[in-house]
Amino acid sequence: MKNKLTGLPKPVKILLWVLLALFAYAVPLLEPPIISTPGVDFGGVLFTVSIYCLVALGLNIVVGYAGLLDLGYVGFYAIGAYTVAILTSFHASWPLLLAIPVGVVAAMVSGVLLGAPTLRVRGDYLAIVTLGFGEIIRLVAVNTEWLGDTRGIKNIAKPPGVGGEEGWFQIPHLFWGDGTVLLDTEDKTKFLFFGVLDQIPYYWMGLTAVILVLIADILIKNSRVGRAWEATREDEDAAELMGVPTFKFKLLAFATGAFVGGLAGGLYASRQGFINPQSFLLLFSILYLAAVVVGGQGNRWGVLVGAALVAYLPQRFREFDDFRVLVFGLALVVLATVRPQGLLPPRRTVRAKKLEHELEELEEGTGEEENAHA
Amino acid sequence: MPEAILEVQNVTLKFGGLTALDDVSFTINEGEILGLIGPNGAGKTTCFNAVTGVYRPTSGGISFQGRSIVGLKKHKITQQGIARTFQNIRLFPTMTALENVLVGADAQHSTGMLSALFRLPKHRREEREGHDRAMEVLRFMGIHRKADELAANLSYGDQRRLEIARAMATNPKLICLDEPAAGFNPAEKVELMNLIRRVRDQGFTVLLIEHDMKLVMGVTDRIVVLEFGRKIAEGSPADIRDNPAVIAAYLGVDEEDAS
Numbered sequence: 001m002k003n004k005l006t007g008l009p010k011p012v013k014i015l016l017w018v019l020l021a022l023f024a025y026a027v028p029l030l031e032p033p034i035i036s037t038p039g040v041d042f043g044g045v046l047f048t049v050s051i052y053c054l055v056a057l058g059l060n061i062v063v064g065y066a067g068l069l070d071l072g073y074v075g076f077y078a079i080g081a082y083t084v085a086i087l088t089s090f091h092a093s094w095p096l097l098l099a100i101p102v103g104v105v106a107a108m109v110s111g112v113l114l115g116a117p118t119l120r121v122r123g124d125y126l127a128i129v130t131l132g133f134g135e136i137i138r139l140v141a142v143n144t145e146w147l148g149d150t151r152g153i154k155n156i157a158k159p160p161g162v163g164g165e166e167g168w169f170q171i172p173h174l175f176w177g178d179g180t181v182l183l184d185t186e187d188k189t190k191f192l193f194f195g196v197l198d199q200i201p202y203y204w205m206g207l208t209a210v211i212l213v214l215i216a217d218i219l220i221k222n223s224r225v226g227r228a229w230e231a232t233r234e235d236e237d238a239a240e241l242m243g244v245p246t247f248k249f250k251l252l253a254f255a256t257g258a259f260v261g262g263l264a265g266g267l268y269a270s271r272q273g274f275i276n277p278q279s280f281l282l283l284f285s286i287l288y289l290a291a292v293v294v295g296g297q298g299n300r301w302g303v304l305v306g307a308a309l310v311a312y313l314p315q316r317f318r319e320f321d322d323f324r325v326l327v328f329g330l331a332l333v334v335l336a337t338v339r340p341q342g343l344l345p346p347r348r349t350v351r352a353k354k355l356e357h358e359l360e361e362l363e364e365g366t367g368e369e370e371n372a373h374a
Numbered sequence: 375m376p377e378a379i380l381e382v383q384n385v386t387l388k389f390g391g392l393t394a395l396d397d398v399s400f401t402i403n404e405g406e407i408l409g410l411i412g413p414n415g416a417g418k419t420t421c422f423n424a425v426t427g428v429y430r431p432t433s434g435g436i437s438f439q440g441r442s443i444v445g446l447k448k449h450k451i452t453q454q455g456i457a458r459t460f461q462n463i464r465l466f467p468t469m470t471a472l473e474n475v476l477v478g479a480d481a482q483h484s485t486g487m488l489s490a491l492f493r494l495p496k497h498r499r500e501e502r503e504g505h506d507r508a509m510e511v512l513r514f515m516g517i518h519r520k521a522d523e524l525a526a527n528l529s530y531g532d533q534r535r536l537e538i539a540r541a542m543a544t545n546p547k548l549i550c551l552d553e554p555a556a557g558f559n560p561a562e563k564v565e566l567m568n569l570i571r572r573v574r575d576q577g578f579t580v581l582l583i584e585h586d587m588k589l590v591m592g593v594t595d596r597i598v599v600l601e602f603g604r605k606i607a608e609g610s611p612a613d614i615r616d617n618p619a620v621i622a623a624y625l626g627v628d629e630e631d632a633s
Contacts, residue, residue, distance in 0.1 A: 216491055223490035223497060224480045224504075227469070231477045234466035241426060243452035243481025243544050252487060346468070 024207055028200045029189065033176045040315050043189075043199035047271060049311040050206030051264050056291040056307035057213050057300060058260025063289065064297035065226065066253035067233030068119070069127040072134025073288050075114075076107040076258040078280040079137060080265030082147060083107075085275055088157035090148060096157040100266040107262025108255045115254035119247060122236070134285050141277040152276025156269050159205060162192040202271040209267060210304075213260055217300050220256075229253055294335055296342025305343055376403040379548055379579050380425065380456075385434035387417075387424055387603075394420045395431070396603040402548065407570065407580040409594035409611075411587070413623055416600040418583045419461055422550055425581075426458050427451040439547070452481050457546035459537040461553045461583075467526035471517060471536050472508055474525050478543030479504035508543055514576075515539040515569070531562060542573070549573065550581040555589055567593045587624070591615060599623065 008016075027035075028043045037045050055077065062070045083103035087094045094102075118129045141147045162168045168191045175184035189200045220226055228249040231239035240246045269275050287310055295306020314328060335343070378401040387395040395417050402408045410418050423429045425436060427448040436444050443451050457478070466474050483504060489497040512518040515535045520528060525536060534554060541549055551570070555563045563586065570593050574580050584590045590597060591611040599607040599614060601623040607614055614620055 219493065220487065220490050224483055224485040224500065225487055225490050227473055227477050227480060230469055230473070231466050234468060235464050237428075238460065238464040238466070239477065240448045241428070241452060241458060242478050242540060243449045244477065245447070245449045256487070 021211060025204060028173075028203055029171055030174050031176065037316050037318070039318055041199055043203050045312065045315045047199050047203040047206050048315070049308050050203055050210055051268050052288070052291055052307040052311035053210045053304050054206065054213060054264040054267070055261060055288050056295065056303040057210070057217055058257045058264065059288050059292050060297060060300060060303040061217070061229075061260070062253050062257035063292055064299070064303065065221065065229040065233065066250055067229075068250060068253060069123065070130045070254075070257065071127050071285050071289065072130035072132065072137075073257070073261055074280050074282070074285040075130075075134040075137040076111060076261030077265035077268070077284070078134075078141065079107045079110050079258075080104060080262030081269035081275050081279070082141060082153075082265075083262070084266040084269045085153040085156045086147070088270075089155045090153045091146075094157075096159050096270055099157065100263065100270075103266040104259055104262040107258045107265070111255045111258025112251060115251045119250045119254065131282070131285075134280075134282060138277050138280050138282075141280070148276070150277060152274060152278075154274040156273050156275065158194040158273070159201075159270060161190075161194050161201070166190060166193070168192060196273075199271070202267075206267055206271075209263060213263075214300065214304075221300075225249070225252065290332060294332065294342060296345040299342070299344050299346040302342050302344030302346070376405065378402065379404045379439060380581075381435075381437045382421075382425070383435045383437075385421075385424055385431045385436060387420060387429055388432045394603050395424065397434070398600070398603070398605050399434075400598045400605065400608060402579055402581055404547075404579055405574065405577070406595040407574050407582060407593055409590040409597040410581060410583045410600065411585075411590055411597060411614075412600035415602075416623075417603040418600055419552060420603075421600065422458060422552055422581075422583065425550065426456055449481070452544055452546070455545070455547035456550065457541035457544040457548075458550040459534075459541050459552055459554060461556065463533050463537055465525040465533060465536060465540070467524065469525060470522050471512065471525055471528065471532075471539075472505075472521040474536055475508040475511055475540050475543045476504050478540040479507045479545075481544040507545075508539075511539045511542045514542070514572075530557060534558075538569075538573070542578070546578065548579045548581060550583075552583045553585060554582070555584060555586055563589055 028046050031042060036042050055073070058076075059070065059073050062068050062073070080100075080103040083106045084096065084099045086092070087099040087102060088096055114130070114133050118126060121129065142150055147153075170188040170190050172183045173187045173189065175182045175187070189198055192201055192204075194201050194205075228239070228244045228246075231242065231244055232246045232249055236246050268279075272279070291307040291310040292303045293306070294309060295304065296302030313331075314325075317327070320327065380402040382398060382400050385395055385398050386393065398417075398421065400408075410421060412418050420429065424431050425443075427443065427446055427450075430445060435442055438451075438454060438456060441454075443454065443456075446454075466477065469477070483500040485497045485500050488494070509518060509521065512521055515538060517528075517532050517535050517539065520532060525533065528536060534557075538549075538551065538554060541551075554570070555566050558566060567589055570580060570582065582590070582594060591614075594611055597607075597609065597611055597614045598605060599617075599620050606619045606623060607617045609617070
């Protein structure tokens with residue numbers, strides 16, 4: 001299956017990707033049975049999934065590519081969210097589209113400030129330092145009146161819509177009856193009106209961010225920067241002796257991860273309209289890390305799957321109530337036993353296999369020539 | 375008189391009370407193969423580590439192409455043109471052979487985040503050059519067919535070859551090989567000797583640490599002998615073979631028997 005897909009010509013592949021993206025955009029309108037969440041707003045759940053995906057992609061750069069265990073990732077998320085909250089509501093009334101870039105830059109700067117002194121330590125020590133960072137950010141928010149202390153900040157700006165209250169146009173949802181599918185003309189989503197009730201436009205916004213970050217991820221990973229990260233993860237001393245300025249690249253990984261984390265935080269704050277320090281508990285850092293590890297750290301598609309599961313499953317099985325956390329824990333334990341590398345570990349071997357096959361074909365015909373040439 | 379490329383001047387290196395290198399001096403001339411030999415624990419690898427910036431000498435100087443490299447960061451020394459391999463293989467196991475070599479080639483590149491993100495001409499040029507260079511080096515080492523295999527899946531011999539390829543890809547002037555023949559059978563050793571000569575013929579200067587006396591005698595132009603952190607002899611392979619101090623150091627015989 002995989003081989004068939006990778007063998008397709010480029011335009012076909014691009015078409016498939018576009019179709020997949022369109023499907024992803026359409027999911028909340030299709031409201032497919034089984035997948036759709038009874039009892040919770042499906043659009044809202046999907047928005048949460050998209051934010052988790054974003055966070056997982058960012059954390060994957062730090063943990064999966066560069067191999068830096070970061071247990072305080074929620075700190076960057078909080079910085080992004082608080083910057084947006086302060087600038088659009090609490091101390092100023094900037095438009096959201098201006099506040100988010102500032103929030104992202106603030107998160108990045110904090111990443112550099114945290115990384116510059118701490119990236120000299122390795123492994124477990126780094127994990128402890130970052131753990132402290134995440135908690136410090138939260139406690140600063142709790143204890144600072146300027147940041148709204150425990151009461152938090154409300155009335156955070158919404159994204160600007162298109163076409164006012166009614167939207168540009170309206171798209172009906174599907175309704176799945178007993179064996180029939182109908183267009184539900186009562187239930188419509190206003191295209192790009194960011195209101196309170198309908199969460200779907202926020203999901204589209206989150207999904208767009210995920211796609212952009214995903215493309216950037218692919219471009220960066222497949223370059224000198226990505227190789228330097230991986231070399232540093234594999235053997236830091238050897239990388240340094242092969243001319244990789246490892247400290248610089250670790251700092252870059254931290255800053256890039258913080259960038260994405262800050263972006264996710266800003267989008268989250270805007271959707272929520274209200275944030276307080278309770279939104280940035282240590283638990284979230286651990287959940288984000290769980291998403292990355294469950295999916296398969298180092299593989300961007302793996303961490304997307306991991307993030308989707310971690311965000312989605314507890315919402316889907318809401319009816320189990322308190323048990324869902326227990327089940328989630330059990331699922332993690334089972335996964336750690338059965339697939340310690342994660343659901344989708346990085347698979348370079350696919351490429352290796354393909355080459356092997358090609359070489360075999362070559363050797364039958366032109367192998368001799370090749371040898372003579374070498 | 376050939377020009378000296380690396381000068382090690384009176385280098386002393388102490389770890390607490392232990393003196394690992396004691397007033398060691400030698401020079402490597404451009405285009406030669408210099409052997410660094412000595413019994414176990416003589417300080418050969420420590421000497422390598424001092425040259426490549428892993429350890430900073432307690433006293434003494436090291437200059438490369440006339441400039442001091444003491445205190446420079448390790449990656450800067452590599453970028454200036456000293457590359458090395460490791461006694462116990464240290465590849466990037468989950469990266470492919472080609473990617474391992476590309477990391478080496480990247481030492482001379484400067485593509486950053488933005489160039490990569492927007493696929494600027496610099497990224498494309500360096501990526502193409504690096505790729506060509508990497509494949510050329512892999513072909514030279516005879517492992518180009520395994521370019522897309524994970525380093526961890528290569529055979530032991532190919533891993534050793536890949537280490538040399540990765541070092542060569544950094545485009546060094548001086549290449550330091552730390553026991554490249556360790557674990558090789560005699561036939562492979564002969565092949566490696568020829569290979570080291572060809573590396574030199576490509577214009578690299580080679581510093582070679584090796585246990586196997588036969589290999590060292592056959593391939594080097596000059597030899598420096600260390601024992602207990604001190605240089606006890608230096609000269610052509612023929613001189614070294616007949617040097618009583620060297621024989622004593624290696625065989626542990628009495629001086630009178632040796633002479």
